[in-house]
Amino acid sequence: MTLVSLLGAACSGGDADPSGQGGAAPEDIAFSVRIVDATASPVTPLEGVEVCVADRPDVACATSDADGRLMMSLPAESELMLRCESESYGPAYMTWTVGTEDIDAGSFSLLTKTKMGLLIALSGAEAWPEKGAITANVYEDLDARTTRVAGATFAITPNAGGGPAYVSAQKVPDPSLTASTEGGPAVFFDVEEGEVTITLEHPSRECSGGFGWKAGDERSLRSKIFPGGLSNVTFVCSP
Known part of the structure; x- marks a missing residue:
């Protein structure tokens, strides 16, 4: 699917x-x-x-x-x-x-409301839609945004809720994965309402924030969580 x-x-x-x-x-x-x-x-x-x-x-x-x-x-x-x-x-x-x-x-x-709910559920959510979710994306470039970067890891602060669940190469959330794939974003779920910061790490690539609110560290972006809503941030890695 x-x-x-x-x-x-x-x-x-x-x-x-x-x-x-x-x-x-x-x-x-x-x-x-x-x-x-x-x-x-x-x-x-x-x-x-x-x-x-x-x-x-x-x-x-x-x-x-x-x-x-x-x-x-x-x-x-x-x-x-x-x-x-x-x-x-x-x-x-x-x-x-x-x-x-x-x-x-x-x-x-x-996404349709049904598919959004399924995305969050497959990621492992237990408190949707009472709490919110956010996706973290990382691409080879910010213009086309067609090729995702594999091997990145994401962390969220405050560290409350669940995830990240990384989307597999088959484009389905797989909670057993430990890093990003070319199939999709990372999903944080069951997150309390309010501002969060997402930070990216990659073992071999230089990456920085692309789309989101600046957070001081170039590898971090801020956003805001809303109950029953899906927020997102996007990063980019240099060649």
Whole structure:
């Protein structure tokens, strides 16, 4: 069963740098993204997915059109969690650090509610959806995000909950694995609501944080956990 063939492969959030140009910084930036099904082939856009900024009721939500696309205004120079959900999909959270330039986020893949629940259950969860989960992805590059790096290990702080359960080459969570494969992300589950830090280690590669909130150490990223939701962060390894 292929549950996570595209999970985290499209867009896991990101970090938009300031423009460095003179003049006053903008109060808002334009954010655009295309929402697609995480396991459908060919790529299937999702209509009617609502994207909102978690914990920010002052920021207007947006809904994807028939081609899966949407555009919304986000507050500049901020750390945000974007909640993506429809009647049948999500909720999944994009972890974004927003600068002062407009963002084209490419595409973001969603699992159906049923497949998300199965992913978490196969990882070993016992307290879903009362608690939350997060995936940790690592790729060869941040642009294509098609080739994952094997052999990486992840740790979470605070160290509460379960995992990581690494997704196997067959694209199914395998709690017996001790490092990442090319088949998918690492899954932390039964995690309490609140901010967490994910740290990556690799025995032979130089890796650093890609998409998520900066955490001081270049091999670490911060994100936030929500009950019944799937958050994510993404790392990259140099050649």
